[in-house]
Amino acid sequence: MSRYSAFSLIKNALSGHKNWKRTWRAAEPKPHYDVIIVGGGGHGLATAYYLAKEHGIRNVAVLEKGGLGSGNIGRNTTIVRSNYILPANTRFYEHSMKLWEGLSNDLNYNMMFSQRGVINLAHTPGQMDAFARRGNAILLEGVDAELLDTEEISRRVPGLYTGQNTRFPIVGGLCQPRGGTARHDAVAWGYARGADKYGVDIIEHCEVTGFIKDGDTVTGVKTTRGDISAPKVAISVAGNTSTVMKLASIDKMPIESHVLQAFVTEPLKPLINTVVTFGAGHLYISQSDKGGLVFGGDLDGYNSYAQRGNLPIFEHVAAAAVTMFPNLARLKLLRNWGGIMDMSMDGSPIICTGPLPGMYLNAGWCYGGFKATPAAGWCFAHTIANDAPHALNADFTLDRFYNGRQLDERGAGPYPAHQ
Numbered sequence: 001m002s003r004y005s006a007f008s009l010i011k012n013a014l015s016g017h018k019n020w021k022r023t024w025r026a027a028e029p030k031p032h033y034d035v036i037i038v039g040g041g042g043h044g045l046a047t048a049y050y051l052a053k054e055h056g057i058r059n060v061a062v063l064e065k066g067g068l069g070s071g072n073i074g075r076n077t078t079i080v081r082s083n084y085i086l087p088a089n090t091r092f093y094e095h096s097m098k099l100w101e102g103l104s105n106d107l108n109y110n111m112m113f114s115q116r117g118v119i120n121l122a123h124t125p126g127q128m129d130a131f132a133r134r135g136n137a138i139l140l141e142g143v144d145a146e147l148l149d150t151e152e153i154s155r156r157v158p159g160l161y162t163g164q165n166t167r168f169p170i171v172g173g174l175c176q177p178r179g180g181t182a183r184h185d186a187v188a189w190g191y192a193r194g195a196d197k198y199g200v201d202i203i204e205h206c207e208v209t210g211f212i213k214d215g216d217t218v219t220g221v222k223t224t225r226g227d228i229s230a231p232k233v234a235i236s237v238a239g240n241t242s243t244v245m246k247l248a249s250i251d252k253m254p255i256e257s258h259v260l261q262a263f264v265t266e267p268l269k270p271l272i273n274t275v276v277t278f279g280a281g282h283l284y285i286s287q288s289d290k291g292g293l294v295f296g297g298d299l300d301g302y303n304s305y306a307q308r309g310n311l312p313i314f315e316h317v318a319a320a321a322v323t324m325f326p327n328l329a330r331l332k333l334l335r336n337w338g339g340i341m342d343m344s345m346d347g348s349p350i351i352c353t354g355p356l357p358g359m360y361l362n363a364g365w366c367y368g369g370f371k372a373t374p375a376a377g378w379c380f381a382h383t384i385a386n387d388a389p390h391a392l393n394a395d396f397t398l399d400r401f402y403n404g405r406q407l408d409e410r411g412a413g414p415y416p417a418h419q
């Protein structure tokens with residue numbers, strides 16, 4: 001496969017861009033693989049890539065029921081940060097951040113990774129105290145954090161209303177300067193291209209409809225394109241985790257599926273050059289390279305497998321956006337959509353062996369799975385290759401929900417919709 005370079009761009013321009021090779025092959029399923037990965041989202045593709053690159057395991061199939069990138073990897077608001085408070089989460093997400101920092105070079109694919117900073121706004125002195133505690137916890141882990149006063153925020157985010165004549169005046173904020181955004185589709189395409197280069201079969205429109213078992217041991221999958229066997233079957237299906245696990249007769253998972261919406265406005269000249277979150281409600285907003293403002297907020301608040309949402313959440317996030325940036329009030333909304341979120345009961349993910357022999361599980365990503373993509377793939381590949389977790393995902397077990405060792409990142413208790 002040719003590398004992308006200035007030279008290949010010029011060469012292909014001279015032939016009218018008609019001779020570019022496919023980014024990945026349209027592979028046909030084989031009857032047997034060393035590893036089957038169910039789910040061709042960001043995590044499944046990253047897992048395949050790191051299995052091949054880091055562990056030399058290349059006889060791998062990624063089975064995707066739709067088109068590649070049609071799940072949450074192509075639906076998120078692309079925020080990347082590693083400012084989590086619990087050490088297990090901080091270390092894991094910081095590993096992801098470091099992988100992000102080298103990802104475009106590693107994959108020879110432009111991720112449009114933009115470390116424009118993520119600013120979380122505080123609206124009460126109590127919230128500022130909590131941010132100072134979070135910032136200090138993060139700094140102790142060697143991760144970047146800055147506490148900002150209102151004047152500094154006003155300087156960094158010119159359109160933001162920082163006056164006092166509002167219900168929730170801004171009193172300061174916490175910034176992670178290395179946080180930012182990346183192009184979500186490029187992440188899927190880049191990992192797919194990288195995995196394909198190593199010989200991984202990416203098989204689209206191939207839905208897993210059942211598991212083949214020998215006693216309790218999973219030995220393969222039934223699919224809409226025939227049965228496929230493998231000694232290792234890895235599940236990475238995000239919001240569909242509960243339904244796929246049910247196919248293996250595992251009826252109860254500590255995960256709820258909820259809709260989360262994203263919104264994009266008509267394009268504007270550069271206005272917001274960072275990511276900002278509203279601390280008195282739930283809203284995160286940034287500006288895409290095409291100029292549209294990209295924003296989202298809370299879950300729709302009911303369990304659903306529909307990839308679209310309803311108006312009350314739109315009204316809620318639009319109100320928060322206008323509270324923060326009054327000059328957005330007359331903007332037109334161009335698009336909105338929803339994705340199915342795999343909300344775990346403690347706000348932290350699961351990357352582990354099991355729960356059945358021959359099975360491996362990556363799930364429970366809540367709001368944080370996009371930024372986790374590189375590290376989730378990296379750690380999941382390690383877990384599959386070694387039949388044991390890496391130190392970075394050793395705490396992300398499934399049985400923590402049975403033995404009480406939960407990682408309650410938000411301190412909200414077992415309420416998935418609040419994570």
Ligand SMILES: Cc1cc2nc3c(=O)[nH]c(=O)nc-3n(C[C@H](O)[C@H](O)[C@H](O)COP(=O)(O)OP(=O)(O)OC[C@H]3O[C@@H](n4cnc5c(N)ncnc54)[C@H](O)[C@@H]3O)c2cc1C
Binds near residue numbers: 039074340
């Ligand atoms: C609106 C929205 C905004 C978000 N914003 C952010 C953000 O700003 N930052 C952040 O870090 N995270 C964000 N997230 C979360 C993030 O997108 C997800 O956590 C992450 O993408 C999940 O991992 P994935 O990419 O592998 O999932 P997906 O892309 O959903 O991949 C799972 C795949 O499994 C496939 N599948 C399901 N069942 C089967 C089956 N039976 N057989 C075969 N294939 C199957 C699906 O079709 C899907 O393609 C957001 C999510 C949404 C919806």
